Amino acid sequence: MGVTIHAEEEVKDIVVSNKSITKLITDKREILADEFVMAAGSWSPIISKKLGIKMLLQPGKGYRINVAQETNITIPAVLLEAKVAVTPMNGFTRFSGTMEIDKINHKINPVRVNAIANSASEYYHGLQISNQDKEAAECGLRPVTPDGLPYIGKTSQYHNLTFATGHAMMGWSLGPATGKLVSEIISDQKPSLDLTPFHVQRRF
Numbered sequence: 001m002g003v004t005i006h007a008e009e010e011v012k013d014i015v016v017s018n019k020s021i022t023k024l025i026t027d028k029r030e031i032l033a034d035e036f037v038m039a040a041g042s043w044s045p046i047i048s049k050k051l052g053i054k055m056l057l058q059p060g061k062g063y064r065i066n067v068a069q070e071t072n073i074t075i076p077a078v079l080l081e082a083k084v085a086v087t088p089m090n091g092f093t094r095f096s097g098t099m100e101i102d103k104i105n106h107k108i109n110p111v112r113v114n115a116i117a118n119s120a121s122e123y124y125h126g127l128q129i130s131n132q133d134k135e136a137a138e139c140g141l142r143p144v145t146p147d148g149l150p151y152i153g154k155t156s157q158y159h160n161l162t163f164a165t166g167h168a169m170m171g172w173s174l175g176p177a178t179g180k181l182v183s184e185i186i187s188d189q190k191p192s193l194d195l196t197p198f199h200v201q202r203r204f
């Protein structure tokens, strides 16, 4: 499709001229473009600040434990009371959950890891989650907005900057819909949805 992904490359600065972004300066190169999309997840406020835009968004840390031994779990589930998601993967079972509002960091809180493991064991009789699996738990940062809705669309400050961030717990599910909206915005088509509820500078 002609897309180039520059992995392991950090946007360090943004050059602006006359209400337009002209280029990104990364740690490896300068990138010129006609249109830019802000999709930096929990890091979006840091980059927005460089552009003079105050964005209310915080990381909501979630954890996952991958269990390698056979669990006989074949059906994906959400353990509603425990707020734990269970996903049979290829060769292991994944248990994930918790929402820890904090600053940007990837510190693992063992209390939260144990809470996921313990509640999963209450639902699945005989499920054993080893200390080794718990010690290998990892976390991710969900970009959380005050009202739980993402930020999608342009602001008045820049002609060529579209926001697509803040999808909190639903980014994988909502990504394709947001992608469609972003393509409509950039190509000046009528968006499939009214974007008012997703405005970056909406009041809370």
Ligand SMILES: Cc1cc2nc3c(=O)[nH]c(=O)nc-3n(C[C@H](O)[C@H](O)[C@H](O)COP(=O)(O)OP(=O)(O)OC[C@H]3O[C@@H](n4cnc5c(N)ncnc54)[C@H](O)[C@@H]3O)c2cc1C
Binding pocket: 009, 010, 011, 012, 039, 040, 041, 042, 043, 044, 047, 061, 062, 063, 064, 085, 096, 097, 139, 140, 141, 142, 143, 164, 165, 166, 167, 168, 169, 170, 171, 172, 173, 174
């Ligand atoms: C445990 C867990 C379970 C989840 N389960 C689900 C689920 O079942 N279904 C679902 O829909 N969602 C789920 N989510 C939520 C989903 O992961 C997020 O909504 C989604 O990752 C948000 O996507 P994003 O692209 O906006 O942000 P991110 O995935 O955070 O991506 C932002 C990217 O921007 C990069 N970046 C930041 N700053 C810079 C910079 N200066 N230069 C270059 N790059 C930069 C970051 O490195 C990162 O790669 C889960 C999240 C967690 C933590």
